[in-house]
Amino acid sequence: MEEGSCYVDIKNKAHGRKLLAELASQRKNGEFLDVVVQVEGRDFPCHRAVLASTTYFKTMLSSNFTESTTKAVQLHGIDSSSFSKILDFLYTGEIRIRKDDVQDVLQTAHMLRFDTILQYCKKFIQDNLCPNNCLGVLRLAHMYDDLSDLKKSARTMTVSNFSDATQDEEFLSL
16 A cells, blocks of 8 residues: 555455355345246246346346336247256356257357357357268358358368268258
8 A cells, every 4th residue: 555545446356256156146045036037938037137237138128128117028939948057157157058958058149149158159069060960060050140150160071071971860851
């Protein structure tokens, strides 16, 4: 501290983690929850402030949409298991993406404009790209404009391993 200083700046690096842990604990215990997100008939009670940390929900909850004043928000065309994973990520900063759910998580992240999760999914798919799944990945990449790098990698993998790729179920189902 400088001599004669009238103030001190304090930065507690653990504060954010503690706050997030407290909010997750409140959610688990059903405390101070002020909105319910309904997906595929499942209810997800949560905090508006946590949802509003994402662009999609901030827009929905702070504008002239009816959701800004209601206690329940319905989401359509979204996989409830993937939404659950993404909601858990908002509260914990952790997510487990598996081969059998990466496409659903990617689709949900894309619909909710959750770029962080979208990037994790893209990396996971890229890291697991092989001749056995390159046609499926190519098909998936064609569905989304922001998967152009993945599309290029899948196309290259398909061309480089054409004989293997054509033996896979993906090719046979075309």
